[in-house]
Amino acid sequence: MSELGAKPRSRKLGRRCTSSTQESLVLVEGIYVKTVSPGVVESFLKKEEDFLKKLSLISSTVLNVLLQADESDTAGKDHLKSIIVINERFHALFDLTAGCYKTLTELHEESSVDVYDLYIVKKERNFIQAYTQYFLGVTNHIATKGFDRVSRAASNHWKSNKRGLKTLIAETLDISFTVFLQRVFTEPFRSHVQTYSLLLSQLSEKSGEDAKRTSSIDLSHAYHNLSKYIGQVLDEASQTKQLWATLSHKLTAALYTLERRLQEDSKNVPIVTTSGKQDRILLFDDVLVFIQGHETHICDLKTLWVDSSTKPTYKQSNQVLRIVTPEAEFLLSCKEPQNQALWQWKLNQLIRQRVNGSRDFPLWGKTGEANEPPTSRVSSYTYKNDSRYKNATYHGDMSWGKPHGKGTLTWPDGRNYVGDFQYGQENGFGVCLVPSSLEDRYDCYKCHWVNGAMLGYGICEFADESVYKGYFKDNMRHGYGVLENLASGSNPFKYTGNWYKDKMSGYGVWDSSHKGERYIGMWRNNQRQGHGIVLTHMGACYQGTFSLNKLVGPGILISEDGSVYEGEFTEECLLAGKGKLTFNNGFTLVGTFNRNQTTSGLQAQGVLNTSCEDLTESMKRKFQFGEGVLPIEERWHDIFEHFQKFLESGCRKETEESFLGFHVKSNKKLEQAQEYLYCQRESDDVSGKIEDILKEMSLHLEQESMQCYLEKAFKSSHHPLMKLMKELCVAYQATYSGIGSNLHLLSMAQEEIKHYATKIWEFYSALKVMASGENKKVVPAGGVEEISEEVNPYTVVLPPLLPYFHEDLSMLYMLYHQQEDKHYWQGIVRLGTLTDTKLLEFLDVQRQLWPLKDIKLTANQRYSIVRHKCFHSATECLQKITTVMDPRQKLEIILKTYAEIEKTVLRVVDKDYKLPMDDLLPLLIYVVSRAGIQRLGAEIHFIYDLMDPSIRGGIYDFLLTALESCYEHIQREEIRLYK
Structure with a gap:
């Protein structure tokens, strides 16, 4: 609707341009202003006076009677509530009309009146709102057969007052009391709106060809639309009332709501589903209903899409409309093209109005007017049959019946997901809460999702206060990850390593604060399996083979005092079987060892050598654990594998986040979670966008230039290499800091540093190949094609790499020497x-x-x-x-x-x-x-x-x-x- 109220104008009159018995144009301050003659004002005043008298008569003779209800009539009380609403809105209209009458009385004595001083123009919005609210209340009562009931309840009163009611409706004696009541509460108001429209239409006509109009919009336009609106809502109410009378009680109970209105019925404009079932289709202003035998499908228009591009099959010669809902699709067929066009137009208009949250004004524009509903829209839907989302409620962006964009899924048991969707599945970044067996606690997953399952980097905060940071696949921890629960009172721990289908499998490091020990080695199904090393906070260390968490077979034990045992062990890492024990003074004992169960001491039978000949050689050897039994290629393989996949994908933007961490998006609800998860927010000299990375790398060709670039890259919180470096630092510190500062791990530690440098050099070289535009998306499988004497991992990568590991590495060198x-x-x-x-x-x-x-x-x-x-x-x-x-x-x-x-x-x-x-x-x-x-x-x-x-x-x-x-x-x- 338009708002025709204008700024106050000066009352000063200038040169009169034209004259008329009805109106005139006056030049005021350089513009033409339309004025209203006293005769028009007087006529308008008389109409308002007559309307007020009729309203007073309706209130006293009809409305007051309807407001009296039988206290024992429960159904009547419900209708009384509706009458009370009508009464409130009736008197709101009465007050506005009285205000209009008052202002007209004040303007009556003036020689000329500015049209914008008319109350119906100044208060146009208030009038429109009051009339629409009033007719909404009245049509609600009509559609629900409210007037039928009150006419029967007060029939004796109407019969005894027939002559008195003739003043309201001329045909009172010839119509039913139900029709009479409906006409009393509609015709006077509708007629008065037409009076407003006619008056303003006359005032807005041109007074001459050269006269300027006071507004580009017709003054009567809003009231003309209001008149059309009243006729449309009355028609809808009448049709809806007739529909409720024809449907069964069960169906009426399922479909009935106070403000729901019928828009189209397949009995009137034929259209059928292609399923072949005998059906009836009802289109309301908020839902589309398919009645197929004993089955009824009610589809909210907010979650309904209409596709007219569907081509009929060879068996179908008629026009076809595809109706898409979140859980079902329907094909509608029309024999007549005009019927298909009508249904399609009405569906689209009603869907658009439903999505916007309000009906048009008037309800229907011109037939064929193009105003399609948005394909992507914010909607809510509760799934009933979907196997994955059954009973879950979705709220967020939807497109063609599928969650697509940002949204929230909530299940009755408290589980919910907030994040990105694509084509109906979780896809992108999302946060999922899963109820735990612990009271009022949840497992919180913050992760990347692909096709409805967690895939890529994520963080899970479990209800028992343990936290996992790492990679997922198919909703399970898979790949490299860190699980820790340092807050546990009974057994605080931290695991850094590989996962396979939610189980610790592969190479990993386990720290137990409770036991004061660290295990470095191989795992399978959450158990130590294969070669491994155990370090204790007292300084003792073991190396051997584990099976189902227990040490078996031969191994090496170096005790706190420096004594070395090489031989067989029990499951509890105790000496048992054949072996050689070298004491810290150089003595050696070769024989058989076992534990005395009575004294808990060590018993040995063998040969003791006190010559100390092997002391010097033994001290020189300083056993280096891990050599040969834990190959460097098996350590942290998954860290490099995830980065390798990113490069093999051609560094596509959509894969960057899932392999390298999280990237802030525009959704403000998720920004805090994403920032907490991974990325810092600092200004960087090096861009994190892959296009900028490749462009800049192509400029660095010399050794010093490449080294300088890597130094900046390792400091940039957005650069992929920095994120790779961050994971390597976590893995390295988990192994070699704290208890891991053991001289027997020096060989492993320095070997890892060189391996890191070599792998980063491979990745860097692969990126340079991409930057040059040659052989894109190809990464060297075994290493760099050519390493020159000047440019290689030792000269380019190692210098900027070492500062991140130097503290732990230098400590090992200090202990060793x-x-x-x-x-x-x-x-x-x-x-x-x-x-x-x-x-x-x-x-x-x-x-x-x-x-x-x-x-x-x-x-x-x-x-x-x-x-x-x-x-x-x-x-x-x-x-x-x-x-x-x-x-x-x-x-x-x-x-x-x-x-x-x-x-x-x-x-x-x-x-x-x-x-x-x-x-x-x-x-x-x-x-x-x-x-x-x-x-x-x-x-x-x-x-x-x-x-x-x-x-x-x-x-x-x-x-x-x-x-x-x-x-x-x-x-x-x-x-x-x-x-």
Whole structure:
């Protein structure tokens, strides 16, 4: 409807342009304003006065009678409620009419009245609303046969007052009381609305060809539409009343609602379903009803779609309409094209109005007017027959009868799902709550879904306070994941590893805070199965083969005091059977071992060797667990596999989230859950969009440039490689931090770092291939096609990778070389007590190479200067080796230290001089002793293990060997005991 109320206009009159007995146009402030003559106002005032008198008469002679009901009549009370509604809306109209009459009385004395001062124009919206509400109440009463009942209840009154009622309706004596009551409550009002429309229509006509109109919209348009609306609602009420009279009581009870109106009936406009059953189709303003024998299908128009594009089969020659609902489809057939067009048009218009939540005004526009309902819409539906969603209520976006978009599914038992849907199934990101056996507790799944099942990365918070973060497949934990319950009072634990069909299977690490132990190894069906390692917080560690959670067969045990047992075990990791026990003092016992059940002690029968010949070799070996029994390819295979699948998919956007974590979408309800799940929200130098990644990678071709890019990528919360790095850090710390800081795991730890670098290099190279546009969606299966000497995992990936693992890895190196570093440090402390001249003499450094041989100073002065100046630049340079993590940078520091020594010697000898090894080694020992680097042995072996293999045998290898020789020399007994 249109709102024709206008801003207040000035009453100042200007030059009169035209004149008429009815109306005129006046130029006011540069615009033409329509005015109403006193004669029109007087005529209008008389009509309002007559209408008010009729309303008063209806109220006193009819409405007051209807408001009196028999207290014992239960059904009558229900109808009385309807009459009360009519009474309230009747008096609302009465008050508006009285207000209109009052303003007309005030305007009556003026010589000319602005049309916008008319009450029906200023209060147009109030009038329209009051009349529509009134007729809604009246038609509700008509459709439910309310007037039939009250006419019978008060029949004696009507008979005795026939003559008095003639003033309301002229044909009172010739019609039934039911028809009389309906006409009393409809005809005067309908007629008065037509009066309003006619009056405003006359006022809105042109006064001349050159006259400007006061509005582009006809003043009478709204009241004309109101008149059409009244006629339409009355027709609908009459049709609906007739329908209720023809249907059975059972069917009427199933379909009846107070405001429901019949729109079309297949008995009037033929249309049938193609099922061949004898049926009847009823179209109401809110539902479509199929009556097929004893079966009745009621379809809400909000969840109904009409498809006219369906082609008839060879057996069908008629026009076909496909009706789609959430759980069923119906094919409707019409013999006549015009019938099919009518049903299709009415269905679409009613669906649109139902979706919008209100009827049109008037109810029907022009026939054929195009205004199709939206294909995608927000709807609610409770499933009745669907096997998966039975009894569940869906609310959210739907398209063609299927959940599609954002929505919520709620089951009666409390289970619910909130998230993305596609073509009727959970697809995308979603949060699912599942009731637990624990009272008022739920399992909460926040995960990616594909075709109705969890697939990809997700987080589950279980009712027992345990939390799983990892991958799912077919609604089960599958692939890499972390399960922990640190809040458990009885048995806090954490499992990091592989899952198969909701069971711990494959390689994994189990931490038990209660037992104070960690298991690293293979699993099957939630049990330890295969090769594994057990570490305890007391320092003991086992390696062996497990079956059904129990250690069986041969293995290795290293106790807290360093004793080593190699042999057979019981299920409880106790010595039992043949074996060899090497004590920490070097004694060995070879024989048979078993436990004494009485004394709980260890009994052994065998040969004891006290020669200690194997002590040195045993200490050198320092058993390294995991070598050979836990291949590097089997560790964390699933982490790389998920990332590999992402690359193989061509890095498509729709697969990125399920393999790499969560990405924030526009749905504000899910943003907090997604942010909590994975992604940080920081500003990054590197984009996380795969298109931007490939574009930028194509610009980095040199070693330093690629290394710099990876450093930024590993720090970017959105970059896929950072998310891969994050998972690797979790797995690495789960294995080697805390209890895992065990010197017997060093070989496994450094081997994993190199494996990480190699795999990331493979992925990086595959992305570069994609970036160049060559061989898209192909990832090298076994490795990179070509690794140059300059550009390889050690030079490109390892430098930015090491900082994330260096703390745990360096701790293992420190523990492994703790004894050697202790001896080395004793030598450093002893050599630190010597002056530089004494130390140079002790190391047999040739005097011609001493930097201070020509300075004439006293002994004290020489001591002070030599102490702070002799090979000082080389010493400072070597001390920087602990400030960097990259093995190549450490080697560069060693090379620079050598250059500083050589530079100092050249300055002293003042000629070209090539330091032979015999002269270099003592000078290097001097520099090392003065640099005072703690745990130098750990540093040297860290470089050896992680240095680029392509530079072995060159100058770096030579200098590292020289540095190791210095380290071993300082460890020697003669230096540590030198006085």
